[in-house]
Amino acid sequence: ASGLPPHATPPAPVNPWASLTVLETVAIADWLDAPERALNLTPGSRVSIADNFIYHIGAFRPAKADALFYLDDPSAHGPPDRYARVTIHHGAAAEPYVQDYLIGPLPIDGKTGIRELTEVYHRDAIPYNARGYTTLAEINPILTDIMPSLAEATKELFDGVALGLPNDTLVAGAVGPLSFDGTFRRTWINWRRNVPGLWLHPVGFFLYIDMSGTDPREWRLLKIVYNHQVFDSVEEFMTAFHGGSLKRLPKRPDSKDVEWTSRTRPDTTPRDLDHLPGPRAVSFAGLRFRVDRATQYISWMGWGMYLGFDRDMGLSLWDIRFKGERLIYELAPQEAIAQYAGNDPMQSSTAWLDRYFGMGGSVRDMLPGYDCPHEAVFLPATTHGFTGSVTRQRAICIFEHDTGRPITRHMGYSQGEFGAVKGYVLVVRSISTVGNYDYLFDYIFQLDGTIEVKLSASGYLQGGFWESTQEGYGTAIRDTTMGSLHDHVINFKVDLDIAGPKNSLLFTNTAQEEVSQPWFEDDWGSTVLQQKITRKIIENENDALLRYPQNFQGGYALVNTEALNRWGIARGYAVHPGYSPIYNTVVGSKRLLNNANWARYNLAVSRRKETEPSSSSMWNQNLPGAPMVDFHKFFDGENITQEDLVAWINVGMHHLPQAEDAPNTRTNLATSSFFLTPLNYFDEDISMDALNAILLAPPERPGDAWTYEDYGVKAVHCVPPAVPPFEYVGVEAYG
Amino acid sequence: ASGLPPHATPPAPVNPWASLTVLETVAIADWLDAPERALNLTPGSRVSIADNFIYHIGAFRPAKADALFYLDDPSAHGPPDRYARVTIHHGAAAEPYVQDYLIGPLPIDGKTGIRELTEVYHRDAIPYNARGYTTLAEINPILTDIMPSLAEATKELFDGVALGLPNDTLVAGAVGPLSFDGTFRRTWINWRRNVPGLWLHPVGFFLYIDMSGTDPREWRLLKIVYNHQVFDSVEEFMTAFHGGSLKRLPKRPDSKDVEWTSRTRPDTTPRDLDHLPGPRAVSFAGLRFRVDRATQYISWMGWGMYLGFDRDMGLSLWDIRFKGERLIYELAPQEAIAQYAGNDPMQSSTAWLDRYFGMGGSVRDMLPGYDCPHEAVFLPATTHGFTGSVTRQRAICIFEHDTGRPITRHMGYSQGEFGAVKGYVLVVRSISTVGNYDYLFDYIFQLDGTIEVKLSASGYLQGGFWESTQEGYGTAIRDTTMGSLHDHVINFKVDLDIAGPKNSLLFTNTAQEEVSQPWFEDDWGSTVLQQKITRKIIENENDALLRYPQNFQGGYALVNTEALNRWGIARGYAVHPGYSPIYNTVVGSKRLLNNANWARYNLAVSRRKETEPSSSSMWNQNLPGAPMVDFHKFFDGENITQEDLVAWINVGMHHLPQAEDAPNTRTNLATSSFFLTPLNYFDEDISMDALNAILLAPPERPGDAWTYEDYGVKAVHCVPPAVPPFEYVGVEAYG
Ligand SMILES: [Ca+2]
Ligand SMILES: [Ca+2]
Ligand SMILES: [Ca+2]
Ligand SMILES: [Ca+2]
Ligand SMILES: [Cu+2]
Ligand SMILES: [Cu+2]
Structure with a gap:
């Protein structure tokens, strides 16, 4: 029965990419x-x-x-x-x-x-x-300067105040970027009701604040915006408020309603049979993946890899080998942008780069049985911030998953044509909660050498205050709340090494051609319209900032032109688009001018450099005009034929919010992926070596029974180990 | 424990779409x-x-x-x-x-x-x-006329003969279409070695045959093609063969090798731990979906639907309701094309429409535990062809599947912000094997009202004979075999009825805009570049032949402009692209001139007509010039605002074969899907009503334990019922 995983033997006893203890x-x-x-x-x-x-x-x-x-x-x-x-x-x-x-x-x-x-x-x-800010609390001095003087107005307009007290009924949010090039630090403060799901309770009140430098006494209020009216000072705003010239937003019915932003189950009749637990996967004969907790090395069905974890982006995978050959030196998320649009200072000014917040630092314990199946094996991660070290015991989970479908199958008539191989996969997962959003990172390893890299989102929208001039920038999801239009784009570094580090970038394209042949008959005319493939090696980095071809007619692969498969074809791995293969809609916005240029493409391929370890940095968020890492500078005209290459591959989502985003976005639609998949890397489909497979033989004579070969693998049935009681510990902090 | 599903109560005691008994x-x-x-x-x-x-x-x-x-x-x-x-x-x-x-x-x-x-x-x-042909055997008279006279040559060139005997070592294949407009019936016969996996053993020898009419004595050989040489008769070919003027293909090493086209496991070392059975899903407290076998009605978690099944396209779903409301009147595949390219008469002449062969008629029993999980419930289907009736007991399978991930989750800090809902789905599946190919049809129902319609392919390629002039039309997958370039496009009829039958087609598009606002600061310039949404009702059918917008910036939905959700927005369902959202590459080929025009788009929306029940017919295959069903004729300028509409939605795959397609194509990459998903159809995410969910409450005081609500649903552990021995019965035929 399942339980502790069998022990893995890493190829080397030290994980060179291990986090610090x-x-x-x-x-x-x-x-x-x-x-x-x-x-x-x-x-x-x-x-x-x-x-x-x-x-x-x-x-x-x-x-x-x-x-x-x-x-x-x-x-x-x-x-x-x-x-x-x-x-x-x-x-x-x-x-x-x-x-x-x-x-x-x-x-x-x-x-x-x-x-x-x-x-x-x-x-x-x-x-x-x-x-940016070390903690949002550092902004408090100026807010407690301003907001008490506005309390009379905020109480009447928003039924809330912010006096700098624990029971404040309004709470501040700040938008980024906070600077263009580092010469200033300014932000739009937006106010939300201090209730569960506060992200969906913006009141529509905005302060533009200068907080440059380290002396709060020099910080100042630049503007107040309310209902499209701009005020230069508290006094100006209060004068309008008292004098009756302030154009007020209409009162709305949901100002008191907070239930809808809670994850508490609504008090409705349960669905039929939902009182029963759903199906649960059990490895009755024991887990089939191996884990070495000391090195954070895992292996499964010919796959092996080390895990890394860092503050900036969380989980990363290293030295991924399959069937004894290194395939990927490094597979690691780099950055996650969320660029908003709107008709208010908050949404029209927001362009987040979540590395800034620390997508690894913001990982918390996953929930056994909910975030990962009961059988999953959890691994810990530790990060070290300015207040000390934090360890989560369930930062990463690993489980084998039955996809419920065969990876290959056929029903033929002759001997050997009839059978199926079961579609098992290994999932390695980590979930990062950055404020309102939850990002699920899935690395899904398959029997044929394919990896699907999949990112899904849940959590709360960054809501806006809904009024009619917001039309075009999102959708009302409640009387006074809207979900604001935004794009997510997330970049991965994929240091593929295909049959060694020297690789080339292959572009395959298909198009329509009209051809003639000597055997054509008048029946069908003298020409045929058909497809044809063009294959081209892209030789220069400058030509390697790539979008998927129209109608996905072809694609991109890393190949080794000096390592051929048995049929004489360069061994390769293709980058195959999965769900939602998109890039960023907006190009040239000042708030994302040069700090996330990777997001303009579906993928890009550059020569690997030790000086280019990442496509972003935690400071890129606040330096769109002069970023610490300028991705376009990687592309400086170098030759990329038979060099050590890195593919920078995006997933993403155009998020046009809708009522069904409340209270939380659904991972089934908010999901994007790409596949890394063998392309003539092997001589044939190697998943055919699976033992969890069946081969049928037709009866020798009509009426005889079908016989079959199951390679000795039989379903085991026994009492599975009890699922331990649910438990959530939270993080362990070391001061 | 699991076993027989609980009984479902259909909304009406008769399934109006039931097959004939x-x-x-x-x-x-x-x-x-x-x-x-x-x-x-x-x-x-x-x-x-x-x-x-x-x-x-x-x-x-x-x-x-x-x-x-x-x-x-x-x-x-x-x-x-x-x-x-x-x-x-x-x-x-x-x-x-x-x-x-x-x-x-x-x-x-x-x-x-x-x-x-x-x-x-x-x-x-x-x-x-x-x-076309009733059975391929009807072509035998002319082949047994021709091939014995060629036997001396075929024996020497291909090590095989076709004498019309059971032990023939060459076997004929024919390509379609067999006619342009019905005035003739002609086909290219291609020869394959008569071994398991014969699809991958073409010898590169082609006969063009006229078989018009019903009298085989009038049929005749029009051409012979071998190695790009064209001969008008057997005599001409044999003269060249004997005279030494025939340019021969080089002998290749794999002419005897057949193991590679078999699904027999290669004799290699098994992978680590693969001798153990993988994880198996068990509904320890019993199955949670209901089935009424008499009416073929099923229900799960608020979903309910009747099943239909027919010879042309197999499984269809009817009167799909969710949470008490009809959502889809009919969801049914319509046609599957596979259009090839090549440098030989076979591949450059092939454009299959598999409805012709009968995708329902070619369904065979699925393999329990391999094609569907052990827990799956199987339902039978019967079709009636010219030789009698055929029943398969396992034509359809139904199972609940744990996706292994939450459908929503968030980790917040306040009461009610912290929890997850488990991502269960119900899968309804049928697999059709049409000659070389296996098509897996999956209908995946989700807790939030989303349906993913997913088609995957496995089985054998229609292989071609590999020689260097085939470059550009595929890839060598063996010394003398290539996988030929082709496109798959599969059309579904989706008769959505959103809050009633009167619906409109909404096009949502996003683009970049440059705007100015009174509150803009010089810090960031006087304008902002951001996204904006445009929403438009497409009023006329002629404008409803649709492709997904560039970079998927927006999309299409059916909405009911007279049924608003609580926030004043027209209730709708969106067609959301899934895996491989493609359309056919080739436009205007004579062999697919007007018989599959739906394949030119990602989707199309027309007014529903009783006279337009399907986008294709079984005869469309052989009538590209004058089809029985001409899809474009549906689009005759009618208004489609608040009418009963049908969406015709495609999935597909540009199949650029590769070594890993042998012996069989892998379903993980050969997969395409679309989602039908609520778009402001509800007032909020209704999957929040799930009981298989958890809500955590933060400790009241630091150091206290986290508490949680699991709605009384606990994991059950007991001995699951034994998995019955594997058994394959095959079809039951009634003469
Ligand atoms: Ca460079
Ligand atoms: Ca590399
Ligand atoms: Ca019409
Ligand atoms: Ca309809
Ligand atoms: Cu979003
Ligand atoms: Cu194919």
């Missing part, structure tokens, strides 16, 4: 805090933004050459030197700034050094304003 | 055979093509108004009159023809009448040549 982090923090470092650090527990403090400590991944040198013969070589990347906020500097450092080798000893990490960025300085 | 069919055949009908019928067991005989008997579905009249109050009204559609081949007529008849009402009695069924077709006569 809490002990390593403590040692690094202590070492940085030592007087000889002269960093003048303030402990995280009592920092202000005018202090120097450690914002983040994370593992810095080794150079690929170093990791491969180790992996190629782990008995002969030690693992690559281990380094930490440390982000320090120099708030106490005369000109405050942020700096990334490399610290290592680890563990800390006499040889440990520190240097500035700059080679992975496209500008030297990280402006302090680009930091 | 064997007894009904026998009675109809007997009635037709009576001397007073004067049809001069020959029994199916001994027909030749020069006889009159019953080719097919099937249920003719009632008029929608009649069916609804019954369903609206089944206690007050009887079911609609029952009719059969009978296809008779009048081979004995002076000018042979095919005729469809309507016979009824049933059961047969004094009131039963017969009339010609013509109102559903766009031409009166069904030409006898459009019948």
Whole structure:
């Protein structure tokens, strides 16, 4: 019966991409805090933004050459030197700034050094304003300056106040980006009712705030906007309010209604038979995937991979091998944008890049039996922020899933033509909750060598205040709430290594042609209209910013032109579009000018560089005009034939909200994916080697029974182990 | 524990769309055979093509108004009159023809009448040549005339002969269409080695045959093609063969190799742990869907529907209701095209329309545990062809499936923000094997009102003979075999009735705009680039031949502009693209000139007509120039605002074959789907009413435990019932 997974044996005993342990982090923090470092650090527990403090400590991944040198013969070589990347906020500097450092080798000893990490960025300085906010609470000084003076109005207009007290009935949200190039830090504050599901309770009241620099006394209110009216000051607004010139929004019936934004089950008659638990998958003969918890290495049906996890983007997969061959060196999400539209200062100003918030840092425990099947094996993850380390025991889940359908089958008539192979898959999942939204990252491994990378969304919309001039920018989902139009685009780094690191980019295209042949008959005319395939190697990076062809007539693949399959064809893996293969609708918006240019395409392919580890950075959010990582700079005219290539592949969704997005968006429609799938990589379909398969033989004589071969695999039935009682622990924090 | 499903109670005790029973069919055949009908019928067991005989008997579905009249109050009204559609081949007529008849009402009695069924077709006569072939064996007379004279050559060139004997080592295939407009019947015969997986063993030898009319003595050989050389006669070919002027194809190493086209497991080391059975879903507390076998009515979680089944296209779904409201009157596949390209007479001449072969008639028993999970409930289907009736006990399977992921979830911080609803779905499946190909039809019902309609393919490629001039038309998958480039497009009729039968077609589109607002700051310039939605009702059918917008920026929905949801928005259902949302690449080919024009679009919407029950017919295959059903004629300028509308929606796949298509195509990539999904149809997400859900409450004080509500649904663990031994019965035939 199922239970603990069998133990995996990783190809090398050290995971070169493992996260830092809490002990390593403590040692690094202590070492940085030592007087000889002269960093003048303030402990995280009592920092202000005018202090120097450690914002983040994370593992810095080794150079690929170093990791491969180790992996190629782990008995002969030690693992690559281990380094930490440390982000320090120099708030106490005369000109405050942020700096990334490399610290290592680890563990800390006499040889440990520190240097500035700059080679992975496209500008030297990280402006302090680009930091956004460390916590939203740092904005409180100016809000508690402004809002009490507006309380009389907000009470009457919105039935709420924000006095800076725990029982405030209005709560602030801020939109990003907060800067264009780092020269300022300004945001639109929007107010929401302080109730469960507050994201769907905006009141339609906006403050534009300047919070540049580190001295809250210099911060100021720039504008107030209410119902399309603009005021330059509190006084101007209150004068209009008292004087009766303020054009008010109509009172609406749902201002008191909060049930609809709760996940509490509505009090309706349950559906027929829903009081019974639904079907539950059980591996009656035991789990068929292996896990090594120490290295976070997993294997299943010829697949093997190491897991990584970091603050910026959470789960990543490393050294993915299939049937003994390395296929992908690194598979890792890079960034998630959500760009909004609207007719109010909040929605028309929002362009989120969620790496800024930390999609790994915001992972919380998944719910056994709900987020993942009961049988799933959970793995922990730890990240290290300015307040300390946080571990979740259920950051990642792994389970084998019966898709309920065969991967291949045929019903023929001759011997050997009749049978099926069952469609099992291995799912590796992590869910990140970034404020209102929940992103489900699924990596789905299949028996034939295919991987589906799938991202789904749930959680709350970033709602807007609904009134008629919002028409065109979304949909009313309640009397005074709308879902605002926005695009999601999420970028993945896929460092495919097809039969070795030297690969080329193949573009396959089909089009219609008219041809003539000597055998054509007058019956059908002298020509035939038919399809034809054109295959082309794209030789230059500058031509590798790609969109799927019209009507998906062809596509893109990485191939190794020096490694042919048995039929003489370059072995390859195709990037096959899955659900919702879209790119960003808006091009050229100032709020997303150059900080997410990968989102303009379905995918792009560049030469792999140690200096280009990621398509984004946590500061890109607030530097659209002058980003730390400028994706387009990767594409500098280099040749990409038989080089080590990286594919940067997008998923996404045009989110036109609708009533059914309340209370939470449904993952079944809010889903997007791509496949990485063998393209003449093998000589034939290798999933035919499955034992969970059947082959039927037709009767020798009519009337005889059909016989079959099931390769000795029989369904087992026994009492499955009891499902343990549901339990949710939450995170473990280490100060 | 699981086992027999609980019993369903259909809304009406008679399924108006039920197939004919064997007894009904026998009675109809007997009635037709009576001397007073004067049809001069020959029994199916001994027909030749020069006889009159019953080719097919099937249920003719009632008029929608009649069916609804019954369903609206089944206690007050009887079911609609029952009719059969009978296809008779009048081979004995002076000018042979095919005729469809309507016979009824049933059961047969004094009131039963017969009339010609013509109102559903766009031409009166069904030409006898459009019948294609009744069985491929009818071509034998001419082949046994030709091939023995070629045996010396075929033995030497292909190591095979076709002498018309059971042990023939070459076997014929024929390509379609066999006619352009019914004035002739001609086909390219291609020869394959007579081994398992023969589809992948073409030898590259082609005969062009005229088989017009019913007298084989008038049939003749028009051309022989081998290695791009054309011969007008056997003599000419044999002269070249003996004289040494024949340019031969090179001998290739795999001419003897047949293992690779078998589904027999290769003799390789099994994968790690694959000797264990994979996870198996068990409904430990019993199945949660209901089935009424008598009416073939099923229900699950607020969904209910009747099933239908017919010879042409197999499974169809009727009167689909959700939460008490009719949503879809009819959901039924219509046609499946496969249009090939190539550099030989076979592949460049092939454009299949599989309704011709009978996608329902070619359904065979599914394999329990492989084609459907062990828990699946199977339902039978019966079809009636010229040789008699055939029943399969496992034509349809139904099962509840745990998708392994939540349909919604969020992790918030406030009361009511934290929880998940489990993502169960109900799958209704049928698999049709049409010669080489297996089509998996999946209808996937979800808790929120969404249906995913998904088609996947497996089975054998229609292979071609590989030589270098085929470059551009496919890929070598073996030394002498190629997979040929082709497109699949499959059309579904979806008679959505959104809050009643009167609906309109909404086109939603998004584009970029540049706007200015009074509150804009100089920080970001005086304008903002953002998205905006345009919503438009398409008023005329002629504008309703549709492709998805560029980058999927918007889409199509059927809405009822007179039925608003609580927020004032027209209730609707959207057609949301799923996997591989493509249309046919080739437009204007003579072999697909006007018989499958639906394939030029992603979808189309027309006014519903009793005279337009289907987008195709079984004779469309062989009448590209003058089809029985000309889809474009549906689009005759009618207004489609608040009318009863039908959406004709396509799935499909550009099939660029690859080595991994051998032996059989993989369903994971060869898959295409669309979603029918509520679009402001509800006031909120109604899947929130699920009991298989969890809601967590944060601790009242830090350190306290999280508490939760699971609505009383607990995992049950007990011994599941034993999985019965595998058994395959095959079809039951009634002569
Ligand atoms: Ca470059
Ligand atoms: Ca690479
Ligand atoms: Ca019409
Ligand atoms: Ca309708
Ligand atoms: Cu969204
Ligand atoms: Cu195909």
